Amino acid sequence: MKKKLLQMLLGTALVMGLAACGGGEDEGGGDTAAAGDAEKVYSQKCSSCHGGDLKGGMGPDLTAVGASKSKDEIAAIIKDGTDGGMPPGLIEGDDLDKVADWLSTKK
Secondary structure, three states, rough: OOOHHHHHHHHHHHHHHHHHHHHOOOOHHHHHHHHHHHHHHHHOOHHHHHOOOOOOOOOOOOOOHHHOOOOHHHHHHHHHOOOOOOOOOOOHHHHHHHHHHHHHHHO
C-alpha cells in the first residue's frame, strides 16, 4: 500500500513538474518574450565580440547603440556586416528583427 501511494505521489510530482516547464506559446507577455528571445539570440551569436553586458570587446560597445542608430540601421549592419570586421548574416529572419528592435531600445 505504501509503495503504491509513493509511486502515485512521485508520478503526480513528475507530471506537475513537466507541466510547469511549459513549452507552448507565451500568452500575454509578447514584449517580454520578444526581449527574452532577442537576448538569447544576442547571447548565442553576438556576445563573444560585443560582450555579455553589451560593453564591447573585439566589437564595439552597444550599451547605447539605439541613441545613434535606428532599428533599421542596426538591422542593416547585422544583415550586411561592416568593413571593420563584423561578418554579414550572423542573424537572419525573425531573430534579426527581434535583436535589432531590442538593441534600438538601448539608449
